[in-house]
Amino acid sequence: MSSQPSHPSLLIPGPIEISDEVSQAMGHYAQSHVGQPFVNTFGETLTQLRQLFQTSNPKSQPFVLAGSGTLGWDLVAANLVEPGEDVLVLHTGYFADSFADCLSIYGAKPTQLKAPIGDRPQLPEIEAALKEKKYKALTVTHVDTSTGVLSQIQALSDLIRRVSPDTLLVVDGVCSVGGEEIHFDNMAIDVCLTASQKAIGCPPGLSITMVSEKAMDVFKSRKSPPGSYYASFKNWLPIMQNYEANKPSYFATPPTQLVQALNTSLKSILSNPISDRFAQHKKVSDYVKSKVKELGLKELASDPANAAHTMTAIYLPEGLTPPEILPKLMSRGVIFAGGLHKEIAAKYIRFGHMGVSITDESRGEVDKALNALKEGLAEVQQAKGQ
Numbered sequence: 001m002s003s004q005p006s007h008p009s010l011l012i013p014g015p016i017e018i019s020d021e022v023s024q025a026m027g028h029y030a031q032s033h034v035g036q037p038f039v040n041t042f043g044e045t046l047t048q049l050r051q052l053f054q055t056s057n058p059k060s061q062p063f064v065l066a067g068s069g070t071l072g073w074d075l076v077a078a079n080l081v082e083p084g085e086d087v088l089v090l091h092t093g094y095f096a097d098s099f100a101d102c103l104s105i106y107g108a109k110p111t112q113l114k115a116p117i118g119d120r121p122q123l124p125e126i127e128a129a130l131k132e133k134k135y136k137a138l139t140v141t142h143v144d145t146s147t148g149v150l151s152q153i154q155a156l157s158d159l160i161r162r163v164s165p166d167t168l169l170v171v172d173g174v175c176s177v178g179g180e181e182i183h184f185d186n187m188a189i190d191v192c193l194t195a196s197q198k199a200i201g202c203p204p205g206l207s208i209t210m211v212s213e214k215a216m217d218v219f220k221s222r223k224s225p226p227g228s229y230y231a232s233f234k235n236w237l238p239i240m241q242n243y244e245a246n247k248p249s250y251f252a253t254p255p256t257q258l259v260q261a262l263n264t265s266l267k268s269i270l271s272n273p274i275s276d277r278f279a280q281h282k283k284v285s286d287y288v289k290s291k292v293k294e295l296g297l298k299e300l301a302s303d304p305a306n307a308a309h310t311m312t313a314i315y316l317p318e319g320l321t322p323p324e325i326l327p328k329l330m331s332r333g334v335i336f337a338g339g340l341h342k343e344i345a346a347k348y349i350r351f352g353h354m355g356v357s358i359t360d361e362s363r364g365e366v367d368k369a370l371n372a373l374k375e376g377l378a379e380v381q382q383a384k385g386q
C-alpha cells in the first residue's frame with residue numbers, strides 16, 4: 001500500500017508519479033548544503049548519474065542545478081555556442097521551436113530542419129544540411145513530448161562523425177533519460193540534458209546534464225565569456241568537481257531535499273540492470289500502442305519505428321476534443337495531458353507511461369488508464385449520439 005494520500009494517477013508526460021521512497025526523501029530534515037552528510041549525498045548522486053547515462057569516461061561532466069528541463073537549453077546556449085555561430089536544430093515538434101528560441105536569445109543562429117507532424121527529419125537531408133555549412137552543434141529532441149516522436153541517436157551520431165566531426169551532438173533527453181536507451185559513450189553524445197520529473201521519477205526542480213570531454217574542451221577554448229551568470233559552466237564546474245570529491249563548496253544553494261530525492265530514485269533505478277528498465281518501458285509501450293489501435297485510434301507518430309516508448313500521443317476520434325474527454329478520464333482516476341503541438345492541439349491527447357507506473361506492475365495504472373480511455377470515449381460518444 002502506498003503511503004501517499006489517495007489521488008488520481010498522474011499519467012502525463014511529466015511530471016510523473018513518484019515512489020513512496022522518493023516522496024519520503026522530499027521530506028528529508030534540513031541539512032546544510034556544505035555539511036559533510038549532504039556533500040556526500042550530492043557527490044554520490046553525481047557518480048550515480050554517470051551510471052544512468054552510461055559513461056565511464058572520468059572526464060564526462062555531470063551538472064545538477066536547481067531549475068527545470070528548460071535550463072538545460074540555457075546551459076548549451078550560454079556555454080557551448082558563441083554569438084554568431086550556427087546550430088542545426090532538428091524539429092520533431094514543439095520543443096525544437098523553444099530550443100531554437102533559447103539559442104537565438106544568446107546570439108546563436110539556429111537553422112531548423114522540420115519534419116511533417118508525426119515524423120522526423122531524414123538522414124539524407126540532415127547530411128545535406130551538415131555539408132552546406134559549418135555547424136557548431138546539432139540539437140535533437142530524443143522524445144518530442146508534443147508528438148511522441150522518437151529520434152535515432154546512434155544513426156545521427158554516426159552521420160555527424162562521418163560528415164562533420166567537429167559538430168557537437170546535443171540531445172534533449174528531458175522525456176527520455178531513464179526510459180529510452182541512452183549510452184552516452186557509445187553514442188558519442190556531447191551533451192545530454194534532462195530534468196528530474198520525467199522518466200527519472202522525481203518531483204520537478206532539477207536540471208540534469210551530462211557533458212562530454214570534447215564539449216568541455218570546446219567550452220574551455222571559448223573566445224567570449226559564457227553568456228549567463230547562473231547558467232555558467234565556469235561557475236558550476238568547480239562546484240560539481242568538489243562535490244564529487246566529497247568536498248564542500250559553494251556557488252549557489254542546491255535544493256537539498258530534491259537532491260536527496262534524486263539520490264533515492266537513482267538508487268532504485270540502478271539496483272537493476274538499466275537494460276531491463278529500457279526493455280520494460282518498451283514492453284509496456286508496445287502494449288499501450290496495441291490497445292490504442294484496438295480502440296480504433298491513431299497515434300501521431302506515423303511509424304512504429306519513430307514512436308517513443310515513454311509516452312503515446314493519440315489522435316481523438318473526429319469531432320472530439322481534449323476538454324470533452326479529459327474530465328471523463330479524471331472521473332475514473334486518471335490524468336492524461338491535452339495536445340501541445342500548436343497546429344493540432346485540439347485534436348489529440350498524450351499518455352505518459354514512464355517510471356514507477358511502468359516498473360511496478362502491481363500499481364495496475366496502465367490498465368486502469370486504458371480502461372478509462374475506452375469507457376470515457378464511449379461515454380462522450382454516446383452523449384453526442386455518435
Ligand SMILES: *Cc1c(COP(=O)(O)O)cnc(C)c1O
Nearest residue numbers: 068069070095143145174175195
Ligand atoms: C518537458 C520537456 C522540456 C522542458 O522541461 P521543463 O522541465 O518543463 O522546463 C524540454 N524538452 C523536452 C523534450 C521535454 O519533454
